[in-house]
Amino acid sequence: xxxxxxxxxxxxxxxxxxxxxxxxxxxxxxxxxxxxxxxxxxxxxxxxxxxxxxxxxxxxxxxxxxxxxxxxxxxxxxxxxxxxxxxxxxxxxxxxxxxxxxxxxxxxxxxxxxxxxxxxxxxxxxxxxxxxxxxxxxxxxxxxxxxxxxxxxxxxxxxxxxxxxxxxxxxxxxxxxxxxxxxxxxxxxxxxxxxxxxxxxxxxxxxxxxxxxxxxxxxxxxxxxxxxxxxxx
Amino acid sequence: xxxxxxxxxxxxxxxxxxxxxxxxxxxxxxxxxxxxxxxxxxxxxxxxxxxxxxxxxxxxxxxxxxxxxxxxxxxxxxxxxxxxxxxxxxxxxxxxxxxxxxxxxxxxxxxxxxxxxxxxxxxxxxxxxxxxxxxxxxxxxxxxxxxxxxxxxxxxxxxxxxxxxxxxxxxxxxxxxxxxxxxxxxxxxxxxxxxxxxxxxxxxxxxxxxxxxxxxxxxxxxxxxxxxxxxxx
DNA sequence: CGGGGGCTTGAGGCCACTCAACGATAGTGG
DNA sequence: CCACTATCGTTGAGTGGCCTCAAGCCCCCG
Numbered sequence: 001x002x003x004x005x006x007x008x009x010x011x012x013x014x015x016x017x018x019x020x021x022x023x024x025x026x027x028x029x030x031x032x033x034x035x036x037x038x039x040x041x042x043x044x045x046x047x048x049x050x051x052x053x054x055x056x057x058x059x060x061x062x063x064x065x066x067x068x069x070x071x072x073x074x075x076x077x078x079x080x081x082x083x084x085x086x087x088x089x090x091x092x093x094x095x096x097x098x099x100x101x102x103x104x105x106x107x108x109x110x111x112x113x114x115x116x117x118x119x120x121x122x123x124x125x126x127x128x129x130x131x132x133x134x135x136x137x138x139x140x141x142x143x144x145x146x147x148x149x150x151x152x153x154x155x156x157x158x159x160x161x162x163x164x165x166x167x168x169x170x171x172x173x174x175x176x177x178x179x180x181x182x183x184x185x186x187x188x189x190x191x192x193x194x195x196x197x198x199x200x201x202x203x204x205x206x207x208x209x210x211x212x213x214x215x216x217x218x219x220x221x222x223x224x225x226x227x228x229x230x231x232x233x
Numbered sequence: 234x235x236x237x238x239x240x241x242x243x244x245x246x247x248x249x250x251x252x253x254x255x256x257x258x259x260x261x262x263x264x265x266x267x268x269x270x271x272x273x274x275x276x277x278x279x280x281x282x283x284x285x286x287x288x289x290x291x292x293x294x295x296x297x298x299x300x301x302x303x304x305x306x307x308x309x310x311x312x313x314x315x316x317x318x319x320x321x322x323x324x325x326x327x328x329x330x331x332x333x334x335x336x337x338x339x340x341x342x343x344x345x346x347x348x349x350x351x352x353x354x355x356x357x358x359x360x361x362x363x364x365x366x367x368x369x370x371x372x373x374x375x376x377x378x379x380x381x382x383x384x385x386x387x388x389x390x391x392x393x394x395x396x397x398x399x400x401x402x403x404x405x406x407x408x409x410x411x412x413x414x415x416x417x418x419x420x421x422x423x424x425x426x427x428x429x430x431x432x433x434x435x436x437x438x439x440x441x442x443x444x445x446x447x448x449x450x451x452x453x454x455x456x457x458x459x460x461x462x463x464x465x466x
Numbered sequence: 467c468g469g470g471g472g473c474t475t476g477a478g479g480c481c482a483c484t485c486a487a488c489g490a491t492a493g494t495g496g
Numbered sequence: 497c498c499a500c501t502a503t504c505g506t507t508g509a510g511t512g513g514c515c516t517c518a519a520g521c522c523c524c525c526g
Contacts, residue, residue, distance in 0.1 A: 064374045066458045072377040074370055087363040092370060119349070126359050129366060130320040136369040137307055137325060141297045143376035144305040144416030148514065175473065183377030185515055190474055207523070209473060225299045381482065408505060421482060423506055440491075442505060 032105050036097035043084060045094045051105045053083040058101025059172040062093040063180065073181040075135060076173060078162060082128055099172045143183045146225065151182040152192035153223040156202075160214060168205065169212040196220070265338045269330035276317060278327045284338045286316040291334025292405040295326040296413065306414040308368060309406060311395060315361055332405045376416045379458065384415040385425035386456040389435075393447060401438065402445040429453070 033056065036042055042053060045064060053060070060077040074093060077083045083095055083103070115122040142151055155178060159169055171178075175186040182189065193212075196202040201220050205211035214220060266289065269275055275286060278297060286293070293310040307326060310316045316328055316336070348355040375384055388411060392402055404411075408419040415422065426445075429435040434453050438444035447453060 064370070066374070066378060068458065070378040070458075072374040074373050087359060092367060116352070119352075119355075122352075122355060122359075126320060126355075126362065129359065129362050133362060133366045133369060134325060136366060136373060137297070140307050140369060140372055140376060141299070141305040143373060144413075145299060145303040180377075186473080187475085187516085188514060191514095194474070209522095225301065225303075407503095418483060419505075420484085420507085424482095427506070442490090 033102060034105055035100065035102045038097055038099045038101075040097050042095040042097060042103070043091050045091055047091050048089060049084060049086045049091050049108055052085050052108055052111055053095070054104040054106065055079055055081050055083060056102040056104055059098040060095055060101055060103075061098050061173065061177055061181075062095045064093055071180045072183065073177060074139070075132070076159075076177075076181065078172075085125065085128055085132075087125070087129060098177060148182075148184050148188045149192050149195070150223065150225055151184060152178075152189055153196070153220060154226070155182055156196075156212070156214070157221060157224055160217070167214050167217065169214070171210045171212065266335060267338055268333065268335045271330055271332045271334075273330050275328040275330060275336070276324050278324055280324050281322060282317060282319045282324050282341055285318050285341055285344055286328070287337040287339065288312055288314050288316060289335040289337055292331040293328055293334060293336075294331050294406065294410055294414075295328045297326055304413045305416065306410060307372070308365070309392075309410075309414065311405075318358065318361055318365075320358070320362060331410065381415075381417050381421045382425050382428070383456065383458055384417060385411075385422055386429070386453060387459070388415055389429075389445070389447070390454060390457055393450070400447050400450065402447065404443045404445065 036058075042060065043049075043051070055077050057079060060081075060083050061073050062075055062077065062083065063071050063073040065071050076098065084091060086092055111121075111125075115125055142154055146154065156169065159171060160167070163169060163171075173181075175189050179186045179189045193202065197204070201214070201216045201223075203213045203215055205213055269291075275293065276282075276284070288310050290312060293314075293316050294306050295308055295310065295316065296304050296306040298304050309331065317324060319325055344354075344358075348358055375387055379387065389402065392404060393400070396402060396404075406414075408422050412419045412422045426435065430437070434447070434449045436446045436448055438446055
């Protein structure tokens with residue numbers, strides 16, 4: 001199994017003000033923005049959780065590593081999503097920018113004080129945590145019990161829903177990211193996509209393999225054995 | 234893949250009072266108790282979430298099914314654990330008693346009113362949700378990237394920690410349950426346990442295969458490639 | 467135009483699954 | 497109390513789906 005390396009030259013949002021980026025004196029929480037270049041680490045697993053991040057543009061992957069480098073991506077976060085809301089002192093994942101990504105930074109202490117002051121904020125935090133939990137629970141089923149083909153189909157449907165819903169996918173992530181999200185290898189992901197193209201469900205938009213047209217969503221959805229209505233004898 | 238059936242003769246806690254079991258007039262939330270026999274369904278996936286349950290004795294499994302019967306158990310819940318806290322209208326899993334199980338029932342509406350009245354209750358709910366999320370996130374890594382042997386080791390260590398921590402495990406669940414929790418087959422689970430016995434890490438306590446002594450926890454833990462300190466180049 | 471990374475495709479191997487047989491255990495009824 | 501039976505767990509043999517290894521293509525970018 002390949003061991004991947006992580007660069008340690010990531011920007012430090014702690015020095016945002018030093019860098020001349022104004023920090024917003026919001027009445028609710030202190031805000032500021034930052035842009036991460038593609039592949040840069042936003043925070044590391046087990047680091048103290050100083051900030052919560054809202055993705056304004058781009059995409060973020062959050063993952064865990066095993067000592068030998070095996071990686072499991074738990075989620076991709078796109079525009080509007082909140083990243084790093086741990087409800088605890090430490091980050092449980094590493095977070096990296098999948099592509100050039102702009103985020104809004106929210107200081108955790110200021111978020112917490114806002115939450116204690118305002119029940120609505122608190123309720124929002126619970127809602128977002130529940131949302132993450134539901135996503136993780138569905139992903140457990142995918143990783144534990146779905147075939148490689150079913151996983152790739154489920155991934156494409158999820159991305160179709162979250163990215164555009166126009167039938168044309170512009171995936172920000174590489175095949176390696178997809179593989180590490182689905183618990184597969186890049187070759188297996190590639191073969192599944194090729195198969196879907198072969199049978200006429202998908203098509204690439206030239207000139208790249210990351211823009212995908214869904215030609216027959218009906219049929220694509222049919223390959224996903226979703227949990228909707230499990231038959232009970 | 235085998236399609237398993239679910240009995241539909243489960244008791245209905247809705248009729249608790251009709252059944253002569255007093256419902257506790259607690260100042261905070263309305264409480265009552267109920268005992269489920271081994272294998273009985275407590276609630277079904279997508280059913281309206283009327284109750285939240287606290288396990289008083291026994292064990293509960295929560296799972297999702299695919300249409301063809303493939304099952305993924307998301308968690309086992311033992312004494313003290315809360316089950317069915319969905320923060321939403323519907324249950325996201327089916328819950329069943331693994332063995333004869335006594336639970337305390339908490340009406341969801343009464344819990345919600347308690348939460349809005351008391352920030353401490355609300356904070357507890359967030360804490361429990363976060364706890365579930367952390368468990369699910371760790372399980373994603375297990376299902377996505379660990380080998381069969383590593384999964385079984387991780388399972389035994391988890392159960393050792395949660396059930397007794399005395400070095401003697403009395404597993405309430407069958408090999409099938411374990412397999413469906415770990416995303417494996419019963420044969421693979423069995424082989425991994427046999428291997429651990431063969432090398433002298435485990436031992437069965439007669440006369441059953443569900444009582445296990447951990448002879449060398451050091452070595453057992455060594456087989457678990459936990460996420461503790463991933464090496465970074 | 468040369469180099470490199472990302473993606474695809476093919477060939478072969480291995481880990482976990484499938485199928486099957488058997489022993490042990492627990493539950494059932496005579 | 498003891499056959500009888502069903503269920504659970506183990507073990508072996510063989511298969512197959514996904515992984516590994518490798519080659520080649522394409523696009524991007526200096």
